Amino acid sequence: MKFSKATNYALHTMLMLVVASPTKPVGVQQLAEDQGVSPTYLSKILTKLVKGGLIVSVSGANGGYRLSKKKDEITFLDILHAIEGNTSLFECHFDHGPECLIQQVMTEAESKMEEHLKSTKIVDLARKIEV
Numbered sequence: 001m002k003f004s005k006a007t008n009y010a011l012h013t014m015l016m017l018v019v020a021s022p023t024k025p026v027g028v029q030q031l032a033e034d035q036g037v038s039p040t041y042l043s044k045i046l047t048k049l050v051k052g053g054l055i056v057s058v059s060g061a062n063g064g065y066r067l068s069k070k071k072d073e074i075t076f077l078d079i080l081h082a083i084e085g086n087t088s089l090f091e092c093h094f095d096h097g098p099e100c101l102i103q104q105v106m107t108e109a110e111s112k113m114e115e116h117l118k119s120t121k122i123v124d125l126a127r128k129i130e131v
Contacts, residue, residue: 006045007083009037011122013045014079017055018071018126025064045083052082071126077117 013031020026028046032039046065049055056068067074090106 003080003084006048007080009035009042010045010049010079010083011076013042014049014054014074014122015125015129017065017067018074018122019129020066022067022071025058025062025066027064031065049079049082052078054078054082071123072121074122075118076120076122077114079122080117 012035016031016034017026028039028043031046032042035042046055046057050057050065050068053068054074055065058064058066088107089110090103092100092103092106094100096103
C-alpha cells in the first residue's frame with residue numbers, strides 16, 4: 001500500500017498550518033520552500049484541502065492559507081480523504097459478491113486503518129513539536 005506524494009505534502013502542510021498563528025495566513029511560497037517543493041505543485045494540493053473544507057484561502061498582499069476548522073478537530077483521515085478521496089483501497093475484480101472472503105479481509109483491514117487515522121489528530125503531532 002502506498003499513498004501519493006500529494007498526501008505526504010498535504011500532511012506536512014497541515015502540520016505547518018496547525019503550528020502557525022491561527023490568525024495570520026501562511027503563503028504558498030513559504031509552505032513550498034519549507035518542504036522543498038514547487039509552489040505550483042503545492043497549490044494544487046492546497047486547492048484540494050480547501051475543497052475538503054480543511055483550510056481557507058485568504059486573498060491580498062498578506063494572504064495565504066489558514067485552517068478553516070479548529071485545529072483539534074482535524075484528523076489524519078480528513079486529510080487523506082481530501083487528497084485521495086473516499087474510495088476503497090482494495091476492490092475485488094472477480095464476481096464473488098459480498099461473500100468474497102478476500103474482500104472481507106481487505107475491508108476489515110482498511111476499516112481498522114481508518115479507525116486509527118480518524119482517532120489521530122494532526123494537532124497531536126503539533127503538541128509533540130511544541131514540547
